[in-house]
Amino acid sequence: MLLVLPVPFLVKGNEIFFETQACNGLARWADNFGSVIVVAPTMPEALAAENKMISWQNTATLEKAERFELVPLPWAYKLSDFLSSYSQVRAYLGELVSRSEYLQFALGGLIGDWAAIAALEARKQGREYAIHTDWVNHEVVLKSANRANLKKRFKAIVDASLIKMYHKRIIQNCELGLWHGQDCYSAYSSWCKNSYLIHDIHLKSSDSIGKQELDRKVARTHCEAVDNTIRICYAGRIDPMKAPLDWVKSIAHARDNGVNIQATWLGDGILMDEMKSLIAKLGLNSYIELTGFEQNRDKLLHKIRESHMMLFTHVTPESPRCLIEALMCGTPIIGYQNDYSVELVGEFGGGKFVPMGDWKKLGDLLITLSKDRQRLSQLIQEAGENGKRFNDEAVFLDRSNSIKKHLRG
Numbered sequence: 001m002l003l004v005l006p007v008p009f010l011v012k013g014n015e016i017f018f019e020t021q022a023c024n025g026l027a028r029w030a031d032n033f034g035s036v037i038v039v040a041p042t043m044p045e046a047l048a049a050e051n052k053m054i055s056w057q058n059t060a061t062l063e064k065a066e067r068f069e070l071v072p073l074p075w076a077y078k079l080s081d082f083l084s085s086y087s088q089v090r091a092y093l094g095e096l097v098s099r100s101e102y103l104q105f106a107l108g109g110l111i112g113d114w115a116a117i118a119a120l121e122a123r124k125q126g127r128e129y130a131i132h133t134d135w136v137n138h139e140v141v142l143k144s145a146n147r148a149n150l151k152k153r154f155k156a157i158v159d160a161s162l163i164k165m166y167h168k169r170i171i172q173n174c175e176l177g178l179w180h181g182q183d184c185y186s187a188y189s190s191w192c193k194n195s196y197l198i199h200d201i202h203l204k205s206s207d208s209i210g211k212q213e214l215d216r217k218v219a220r221t222h223c224e225a226v227d228n229t230i231r232i233c234y235a236g237r238i239d240p241m242k243a244p245l246d247w248v249k250s251i252a253h254a255r256d257n258g259v260n261i262q263a264t265w266l267g268d269g270i271l272m273d274e275m276k277s278l279i280a281k282l283g284l285n286s287y288i289e290l291t292g293f294e295q296n297r298d299k300l301l302h303k304i305r306e307s308h309m310m311l312f313t314h315v316t317p318e319s320p321r322c323l324i325e326a327l328m329c330g331t332p333i334i335g336y337q338n339d340y341s342v343e344l345v346g347e348f349g350g351g352k353f354v355p356m357g358d359w360k361k362l363g364d365l366l367i368t369l370s371k372d373r374q375r376l377s378q379l380i381q382e383a384g385e386n387g388k389r390f391n392d393e394a395v396f397l398d399r400s401n402s403i404k405k406h407l408r409g
Contacts (some may be wrong), residue, residue: 181319253363
């Protein structure tokens with residue numbers, strides 16, 4: 001299978017590094033296809049040094065590394081870089097398309113998105129291909145610019161319009177759409193002849209909370225005398241897409257109304273300083289801990305498992321894996337309502353939501369759940385049972401079967 005991704009490589013000498021969870025994804029694809037050609041842009045070393053949210057793994061340590069052919073492409077997110085490398089890269093992608101049995105492209109954006117160029121080349125050669133994405137790119141571009149100045153908002157309007165037209169053309173020509181989460185499925189499925197709602201997860205079955213641990217968590221939560229502090233967590237970028245300031249305000253509202261609360265945000269990002277400033281201003285330094293990016297997955301999962309809820313304030317149509325990870329840890333997802341989160345718990349439970357952007361109502365929900373221990377315990381039980389259906393081998397096998405069913409190899 002040829003797999004063209006927006007997730008970047010990092011090249012140091014003769015060594016190629018890739019994001020740790022993405023490496024797990026490559027291994028699962030290879031389990032189902034035997035060998036995989038992996039194409040991705042190459043992040044400049046200086047930029048990689050600044051990025052604190054990527055955990056890099058040497059691809060030489062991949063399971064059965066001989067199964068992979070890695071193809072680093074230029075980092076071309078500036079128009080001049082993209083235009084200067086376009087002809088050579090497209091010709092190279094054409095060669096890879098022609099010698100690959102199955103084709104899957106993960107759309108990234110507009111300028112510098114080599115997956116989109118690979119899709120154009122596949123169409124030119126009359127080849128069937130699958131498209132995968134986990135966010136509604138044009139809507140994310142628009143909403144992410146809400147707080148920007150007039151010039152940047154205007155640019156976002158233009159970019160979003162171009163991205164929507166560009167992606168619609170590519171998706172209409174694909175044979176198979178693999179849409180991670182209900183938001184993506186709702187946005188893209190009507191453009192595609194064969195669409196599937198999928199879930200993207202890199203945790204193993206063994207990472208899920210065990211029955212005994214779940215039972216103990218439920219029992220402790222139900223007994224306020226034993227466990228009277230409400231523990232909250234979130235794991236992800238401190239970015240406008242996540243509305244971290246709303247997250248802080250909802251916690252402040254709950255604290256001000258008597259909730260004994262302890263919250264942790266595991267992650268880093270461009271709004272870290274603004275978030276710290278708001279926490280100090282609202283007198284929350286002893287209630288909220290900002291740990292920065294946690295590279296150790298065991299520590300991250302332990303923090304999620306010991307929490308009573310994962311509080312989230314996503315304001316763009318994306319499908320963060322952390323919500324699935326929370327369910328696998330027996331931790332209810334509490335936050336802003338969107339199609340993705342509603343679908344995750346719609347049949348099996350394990351979550352409660354408020355209208356997007358209403359941080360005060362989210363704070364009220366925290367107050368309600370802190371007082372109603374029986375309901376909170378029930379949500380924890382539901383989350384743990386819901387999370388049992390997710391694991392990396394199952395979701396990658398399901399996707400692989402869809403590709404083999406719909407694409408002519």
